[in-house]
Each structure stands twice: as C-alpha cells, then as structure tokens.
Amino acid sequence: MLIRLLSALLLLQQPAHRTIAIDERLAEDAHIAIGDKLVVSAKPGATSGDTVIVSAIVKRGADPAEIARSEYQVRMHLDQLQQVVAYGDRVDRFAIATRGDSATERALRDINASAFGFQAHRSRDIAVGTSRTFQVVSRFHKAIGVITIVASAIFLLCIMLLKVEERRRDVAALRLMGISRATVVKGIVAEAALLALIGCALGVGVGWIASQFINWFYQGVYRTPLYFSVITTPIVTLAVGLSLVLGIGAGLLASLRLVRTPPLKLFGR
C-alpha cells in the first residue's frame, strides 16, 4: 500500500507533457509514432525546448496552396504554441462560423465597424485572394486546351478527307447508278457522325482512365489528397459536342468535295 502511494506521488511529481498532432508526411519521413516524445523549439538547432508527446497523426487537408511546398505540419494547443514561439496572448486569425449568409454579412459589418485592430474577411474572398497561382495555371491549361483543339480539328479533317477519298470508287459507282448527290452526302455525313460518336465514347473512356492516372500519380508525388483532374458533365459535354461538330463538319466538307467531282474522274478515267 505504501509502495503504491509512493509510486503515485512520484508520477504526480513528473512534469505532465502536453500532446501534439503531427501530419502523416512528417510521421512517415521522421519515423515518428503515436506516443513518441519530441522536443519542440521555435529556433532551428536549439539545444533545449518544450518536450511533447505525439498523440495523433493527422491526414493532410486538400489545400492547393500547400502542394508546391514540402512543409511539415504540427498541431499544438494554442497556449502551448504561444509559449514556444514567445507570441504572448496573440493569435494570427480567428475562424468564425455563422448561421447563414445574412448572419455572415452582419458579423462582417459589425466586426469591421467596432473591433479595433481587426479586419474581417469572408472565407470565399480569402480563397479568391490566395488562389492566384491556380488561376494562372488554369489560364495556362485553357490556352494549351485551345492549341490541342486546333490540332485535333486539323487532324480530324485530314483523317476524314482521307477516309472519304478512299471511297472514291464507291461514290463514283453510286453516282453512276443514279443515287443523288444529296443522298451520297447524307450517307457520308451519317457515317462521319457515327465514327465521331464512337470516337467520343472511346475518348471519354481514355480521358477517364488518364484522369484516374493523373490523380494517382500527382497525389503520390505531392503526398496530398487533392484531386488534380476532375471530369465534370460540362467538360464531357464540351468535348463530345466539339468532337461531333468537328467530325460531322469534316465529313461534310470531304463529301461535298467528292460529289462535285465527275464520277468518271473518280474512277480514274
């Protein structure tokens, strides 16, 4: 009984270490596990600091602003961090949840009107301000997309022209049999549309696989849960619509060119 009491007293005399949470990337790279003791300090290479215990390993958030930086993240109790970095009773920011849009507006107005030394911002305004990098990347992707569309259009036109020209003799035979130009054109356009439709289905499939691969690859490279490629309905609609228009347009142009040539010339006579 006495021994137990003494042990309990000794345990009480030991300084109680605070707990921290670290991100999975730091845990993996530094081989840190839950329950490990660490010394944290605000100064690099400091010989002394605050001893803490790792109590949790947290998953990184999908924050685009963090992907280019290979920084580690540690979450501490507010007072603990203030003490470690000698920050006094100060904080960098407050995050406030409101009951809705109108409450947000009201809170924003009230804080900015009355609080001394504070500036309140809407989360979406901050998101716009901090996402300039991605706006630039997005503009770059759009420009690359336009070049790709131009290249695809020329490629498609070329292929359709070749495919239709391969049918010179068939078209000549049809025309000599009395089939009208309009029927021939309609037939070729229908074929082009079908071909474009099959191509679209294949393209959407390949795009989906490529998107999965891109996400898997870059999520691994940057060690983030962020999605780098997302296929949305408007994107699929645009791609399919554009391909159909280009395919049908190319088929129409090529077929018109063919039916205007005399059938005997198409036969090579």
Place this chain on the structure above:
Amino acid sequence: MRFSLAWSSLRRHGTRTLLATLGVAVAAAMLLDMVMMSTGLRESFRELLTSRGFQLRIAPKGTLPFDTDATIENTSAIVATLRANPNITTVSAVLGGTIHIPIGNRVVTSAALGIDPKVQGDYELISGRDPLGPNDIAGNDDFLKATGAKMGDTLDVASGYDPQLRTYAGSRKLVVTGRVRFIYGAANQLATAMQLATLQEMGGSDRKDDASLFMIKARNDSEVEGLRTWIWRNVPGVSVISTESALVEVDQRLSYFRQLALILGSVSLFVGFLLVTTLMTVSVNERISEITVMRALGVSRAHVVQQIVLEGVFITIGGAIAGLGLGLVTARYLNSILSSFPGLPVAIDFFLFQPRAAWMSLGLLSLSGIAAGVYPSYRAASLPIATTLRQEAIA
C-alpha cells in the same frame, strides 16, 4: 528522280498535303514549346541567380531566401566571420520587410529591402543614385507610380505594423534618390531599397541586427562547395544555398511544368507521327497499281521505299519549319500567362528559346517523319508484282 517523284506525288493531292503539313506544324509548335518549357525555366532561373555573380546565399535554416518572414540574428558578427575568410570576396546582407507610406487618406504598402548599396546584388539603377545615405530610399516604377513620388521628394515611411494596436515600430522621413529595377521582383510588386541599418532601425528592437539573407561571392567557382561546408561549420542555424542546390529546389517546386512538358511533348510527337503514317498508308493504298507498275518496269524496292519515306519527310520538315514560327508565337503568349505566376521573379521565362531546343524538336520530328514512312513503304515494296497487277487489272 526520287525527290521529284516524291514531290509530284505530294502536289497531286494538294489539299491533303496542306492539311497534313498544317497538322504537323501545330504538333511541331507544341513540341517546340514543351521542349522550351522543360529546359527554359531552369536555364532562366540559373541566369537570374548568376546574373550578379553571387554564387552562395545564406537563409534562415530550412528555408529558401524570402520564403518566410524568418530572419537571421547577429548579422554584424556573421558578416565579420564571413569577411575573415580570404576565399570570400563580397558579402551582401539583405533584410526584407514591409513599409507603409501614408499619402492623404490612404496608405501605400510596399516591399522593402535593406541593403548595402556598395555590394548589393538585388537591383539595377535606372536613374538617380543609390540610397547611400541613412535617409535615402530608391523605388521601382510600380512604387513611384503608386506613391506619385518623384526624385528628391520626401516620404513619411513607417515599418513594423502591429495590426492590434495599429501602431508602427518605427518611422522616418526618407528622400527618394533613385529609380531602380529589382532583379528578383515579382510582376506588379511595389518594391524599395534603403540602407540595411535604416530598415533594421525602423523594424524596432526585434530586428535590430537581423538579416533575411546573405549573398556571397567566392573568389573562384571551384571554391564554392568548400565554402559552403566552411559556412555550415562556422555559422550555426542557417541554410547555405548554392546555385545548384537552389536549382534543385526550383526543379522540385515546379516539377509539374516539366512533367506537363514531357507528357504534352510526347503526345505532340505521337500525333505528328500518327498523322504522317495515316496519310502515307492511305496514299500507298491509292497508288498500289502505280507502285506495282514501277516495280514491274524494273524500279528497285529501295527506290520505292526511299520515295515514300521522302514524302513523309517532306511533310514533316515542311510542318516543322512552319511549326517553328508558330511555336515561337504561342510560346510568347503562354509565357505572358505564366509570367504573372505569384511570387516568381518577373524576369523568369518559362519558355526560353535556345537553339538546342529548336534543333532537338526538328531532329525528333524528322526521326518521326522517317519512322512514319517506314511501314507504308515496306508494305509497298513487298507487294507481289504479278498478283497485284492482275488484281488491279480485274478491279
């Protein structure tokens, strides 16, 4: 003979040849752009880092220069230690900060660098003079425009803003002495330079003897790595960054663009190859009787192969030459988009034209053009003459 036959064959189907050449031109332009992007960014950054002859940079441990607000303390002692090394010819200590200039009822906020004007490597003087005095300030065009200040004007400049108390750690009147261009400045960034001691003093007691960065010139390039080790040993709590290690870090941060360049470059090359192969295959199919007659007349297989490969090469080279011009125009446009990348120096070019890149693109396309003609020409040259002639006669 082979050249003229190949040329005549292409001219016979003018529209088709034109479209194929256009297709290859767009693919070539994209390929050139991607080759320029994959190598240009790195080269552009290297040029920027070495432009003023500083081979080493010292930043707070674990950071890159101006990546965070962290500073290095005891600047004077560190400068004295560094200058004691005979292999170091120049040491430039730089402190970064933010200054506020009240003008009427508005406040202009600008980046500020505290430097030693005699050894600085951060800006180029455009007009006026360096901020040699303790009350001098030099600004870039964006700063002068935002403040409306002219040479000789006096500005009330404050630093060390405390948002809670809405007070400044220090303020003083500074005279605009020069118009400068900051080498590492980002697009549309307001920036100024003043004496290191002036900015330190304005930052309050926290920044009394601080610096954000030291830039060092070594006597010889061969001594850089040795100096790096020496600094690690003698200056604790800092990261010593050479041009090469900075480039490795940049490579890592902007690896996305290199990977994108690799993927899109490969796709462009493949599309160009596919286009020429398809065209040549269809062209050969159309001319089976013509080729068989040539073979029957005694034209060798090698001749047929060469003629068809030449047709592919003509299209590819024609497209590549057109693509070179197109690629330079699109590179300029794409560069203008990426130059607004936040935090990157405006002097960085994502698409840097290097003759090597152009030759590499042309070489790759020529190879793909030759490869594109191989299968159709092989097929054409392997046709059994008698059987094919009979089939064509029946058809």
